[in-house]
Amino acid sequence: MATGRSDYPNQVNNVIAFPYVFRGALDSRARAINEDMKRAATAAIAGLAREPVTREAGLEVSGLSFGRTYLIPKPFDRRLLERVPAAVAEAAARTGAARVALDPAAYRSRLARLARAADA
Numbered sequence: 001m002a003t004g005r006s007d008y009p010n011q012v013n014n015v016i017a018f019p020y021v022f023r024g025a026l027d028s029r030a031r032a033i034n035e036d037m038k039r040a041a042t043a044a045i046a047g048l049a050r051e052p053v054t055r056e057a058g059l060e061v062s063g064l065s066f067g068r069t070y071l072i073p074k075p076f077d078r079r080l081l082e083r084v085p086a087a088v089a090e091a092a093a094r095t096g097a098a099r100v101a102l103d104p105a106a107y108r109s110r111l112a113r114l115a116r117a118a119d120a
Contacts, residue, residue, distance in 0.1 A: 009069040009070070012072065013075055015075045016045060016072060016073055016074075016077075016080060017041055017042075017045065017084070020041065020080055020081065020083075020084030020085050020088065021033060021037065021038070021041045021084065021085075021088050023081070023084075023088075024037070024041070024084065024085035024086065024087065024088025024089040024092065025037065025088060025089075025092060027085060027089055027100070027102065027107070028088070028089040028092040028093060028097075028098035028099070028100055028102055029098065029099040029100045030089075030092040030097040030098050030099070031097050031099065032097055033088075033097075034091075034092075034095055034097050036091045036094065036095045037088045037091040037092055037095070037097065039091070040087040040088055040091035041084050041087060043087065044083045044084045044086075044087035044088075045072060045073060045080070045083075045084060046072075047083075048073050048077070048079055048083055049066055049070065049071060049072050049073050050066045051079075052064075052065060053065070053070075053077070056078075056079060057073075057074075057077045057078060057079050058076065058077070058078040058079075058115070058118070059074055059076060059077060061074065078115040078116075078118055079115065081114060081115040081118075082108060082111045082112045082115050085107075085111055086104065086107055086111060089102050089104075089107060090104055
Protein backbone atom coordinates (compact mmCIF):
# COMPACT_ATOMS: atom_id res chain seq x y z
CA MET A 1 0.00 0.00 0.00
CA ALA A 2 1.02 3.58 -0.44
CA THR A 3 0.18 6.04 2.28
CA GLY A 4 0.71 9.62 3.34
CA ARG A 5 2.06 8.46 6.71
CA SER A 6 5.79 8.91 7.15
CA ASP A 7 6.08 5.97 9.57
CA TYR A 8 5.36 3.47 6.76
CA PRO A 9 7.34 2.64 3.63
CA ASN A 10 5.89 3.95 0.39
CA GLN A 11 4.93 7.33 1.72
CA VAL A 12 3.24 9.22 -1.09
CA ASN A 13 4.44 12.78 -1.10
CA ASN A 14 3.83 15.41 -3.73
CA VAL A 15 7.53 16.29 -3.64
CA ILE A 16 8.15 13.51 -6.18
CA ALA A 17 5.84 15.15 -8.71
CA PHE A 18 5.22 18.86 -8.36
CA PRO A 19 8.75 20.30 -8.65
CA TYR A 20 9.40 18.23 -11.75
CA VAL A 21 6.03 18.91 -13.37
CA PHE A 22 6.63 22.61 -12.87
CA ARG A 23 10.19 22.33 -14.18
CA GLY A 24 9.03 20.71 -17.42
CA ALA A 25 6.17 23.18 -17.80
CA LEU A 26 8.34 26.22 -17.12
CA ASP A 27 11.22 25.08 -19.33
CA SER A 28 8.84 24.47 -22.23
CA ARG A 29 7.00 27.71 -21.36
CA ALA A 30 3.74 25.78 -21.38
CA ARG A 31 0.55 27.81 -21.52
CA ALA A 32 -1.05 25.50 -18.96
CA ILE A 33 -0.50 22.13 -17.31
CA ASN A 34 -2.88 19.81 -19.11
CA GLU A 35 -3.99 16.25 -18.43
CA ASP A 36 -1.51 14.76 -20.92
CA MET A 37 1.34 16.47 -19.08
CA LYS A 38 0.11 15.10 -15.75
CA ARG A 39 -0.21 11.61 -17.22
CA ALA A 40 3.29 11.86 -18.67
CA ALA A 41 4.66 12.76 -15.23
CA THR A 42 2.78 9.86 -13.68
CA ALA A 43 4.08 7.41 -16.26
CA ALA A 44 7.66 8.64 -15.80
CA ILE A 45 7.43 8.21 -12.02
CA ALA A 46 5.80 4.79 -12.29
CA GLY A 47 8.39 3.63 -14.83
CA LEU A 48 11.23 4.79 -12.63
CA ALA A 49 9.86 2.84 -9.66
CA ARG A 50 10.18 -0.37 -11.67
CA GLU A 51 13.84 0.23 -12.49
CA PRO A 52 16.60 -1.03 -10.22
CA VAL A 53 17.92 1.56 -7.79
CA THR A 54 21.56 2.09 -8.74
CA ARG A 55 24.24 4.62 -7.87
CA GLU A 56 22.68 6.86 -10.53
CA ALA A 57 19.80 7.45 -8.10
CA GLY A 58 22.15 9.14 -5.64
CA LEU A 59 20.51 7.44 -2.67
CA GLU A 60 22.30 6.01 0.32
CA VAL A 61 19.88 3.09 0.29
CA SER A 62 20.71 -0.15 -1.47
CA GLY A 63 18.71 -3.22 -2.35
CA LEU A 64 15.54 -1.40 -3.36
CA SER A 65 13.47 -3.06 -6.01
CA PHE A 66 9.85 -2.74 -7.02
CA GLY A 67 7.57 -4.57 -4.62
CA ARG A 68 5.60 -4.26 -1.41
CA THR A 69 8.02 -1.88 0.28
CA TYR A 70 9.06 0.10 -2.79
CA LEU A 71 6.14 1.25 -4.95
CA ILE A 72 7.29 4.74 -5.84
CA PRO A 73 10.71 6.42 -6.09
CA LYS A 74 12.14 8.01 -2.98
CA PRO A 75 11.85 11.82 -2.95
CA PHE A 76 15.62 12.31 -3.19
CA ASP A 77 16.08 9.99 -6.18
CA ARG A 78 17.95 12.31 -8.51
CA ARG A 79 16.73 10.38 -11.56
CA LEU A 80 13.37 12.14 -11.03
CA LEU A 81 14.97 15.41 -12.16
CA GLU A 82 16.05 13.86 -15.42
CA ARG A 83 12.94 11.85 -16.27
CA VAL A 84 9.83 13.72 -15.11
CA PRO A 85 10.45 17.23 -16.53
CA ALA A 86 11.49 15.69 -19.85
CA ALA A 87 8.27 13.67 -20.03
CA VAL A 88 6.22 16.74 -19.12
CA ALA A 89 7.97 18.95 -21.69
CA GLU A 90 7.50 16.32 -24.41
CA ALA A 91 3.78 16.07 -23.58
CA ALA A 92 3.52 19.87 -23.62
CA ALA A 93 5.06 19.94 -27.10
CA ARG A 94 2.92 17.06 -28.35
CA THR A 95 -0.31 18.71 -27.16
CA GLY A 96 0.52 22.21 -28.34
CA ALA A 97 0.82 23.66 -24.82
CA ALA A 98 4.56 24.39 -25.17
CA ARG A 99 5.64 27.77 -26.44
CA VAL A 100 9.29 26.71 -26.72
CA ALA A 101 10.40 23.70 -28.75
CA LEU A 102 12.97 21.79 -26.72
CA ASP A 103 15.17 19.14 -28.31
CA PRO A 104 14.20 16.09 -26.18
CA ALA A 105 17.68 14.50 -26.13
CA ALA A 106 19.47 17.78 -25.37
CA TYR A 107 16.94 18.64 -22.66
CA ARG A 108 17.33 15.22 -20.99
CA SER A 109 21.09 15.60 -21.14
CA ARG A 110 20.92 19.03 -19.50
CA LEU A 111 18.65 17.69 -16.77
CA ALA A 112 21.00 14.74 -16.19
CA ARG A 113 23.90 17.17 -15.73
CA LEU A 114 21.86 19.13 -13.21
CA ALA A 115 21.02 15.94 -11.32
CA ARG A 116 24.69 14.93 -11.16
CA ALA A 117 25.69 18.44 -10.09
CA ALA A 118 23.47 18.08 -7.03
CA ASP A 119 26.08 15.69 -5.62
CA ALA A 120 28.97 18.10 -6.08
